Amino acid sequence: MVAGSRIHRCRVIHRIAVRPSSGKRQAAAAAGLVNRLRGARIRDVARRGKYLLLEMDRGCVAMHFRLDGQLLWFDTRQTRGQVDVAFELDKGTLGFTDRRHFGRVLWLRRPEDLPGIAALGVDPLASEFTAARLLEILTGSSRPLKQLLLDQTKVAGLGNIYSSEALWRAKLHPERAANRVDAPTARRLHAAIVRVLARALECCSDPAPDFRDPEWWFQGLEKMLRVYGREGKPCRRCSAHIRRVKQGGRSSFFCPRCQS
DNA sequence: CCTGCTACCTGATGGC
DNA sequence: TGCCATCAGGTAGCAG
DSSP states (O other): OOTTOBSSSSEEEEEGGOEEEEEEESHHHHHHHHHHTOOOOOOOEEEETTEEEESSSSEEEEOOOOOOEEEEEEEEOOSOOOSSEEEEEEESSSEEEOTTTOOEEEESSSSSGGGHHHHOOOTSTTTTTOHHHHHHHHHTTTSSSHHHHHOOTBBBSSSSSHHHHHHHHOOTTTTTTSSSSSHHHHHHHHHHHHHHHHHHHHTTTTTTTTSSSTTTHHHHHTTTTTSTTTSSBBBBTTOOOOEEEEEETEEEETTTTTTO
């Protein structure tokens, strides 16, 4: 529906959404996006790590949803509610919205022009992500496993929830040093990461939760979450109490008995 | 190069 | 009830 259509007009309603991370020329960024996209055709839609790309005939639009951002579809040019950037297409309007205004919409000549995209590590859903590749990544760092999994320049796409979930499935303690993992253990973690992502995709597609509901992951993901957000509750494997620790300012959930 | 800290925003929640 | 502190799915920039 989006791939192949033309952007008749792009409207920037809330300029903060197009503000580049460095430099404060919001007005120029907004004008640039609007001008570049007038009449441009969307060739394809792609993902790189947590970035969504609209690949245009010339250049591309990179979106990052951070914590709260999302895309909404409207059948007309009316965008009900608080849309930050509106892309008016042939059959309706695609709206980028983010009540917290952490998310971004940027025009790029090439995706790699954005340092955050250029630096992305291996995609866990791609064929290059193998147990051997993961072992290489792990042995190259003494950081705690949880923090390494969150590092987008190592593995691109895992966030706080799925990192905790993957470590639980692999029975690995989030604070264990990454380079203290052997090949069989790396294989276990590799399988756990792939499994968690596959489960998450299933849970968000049949049936898809209502993503407009801020609590959507309760309807969609709750079925698959084994440890995230379960502090004090019994481990689903061994019934010990789930604990929470802070690592680099983020909460990690784990079972103190069966994760080591 | 690697690592850790803070800023960026808004809204929900819980303690007093 | 009201007020304030704390917390939330992420990442860039900077200092050490």
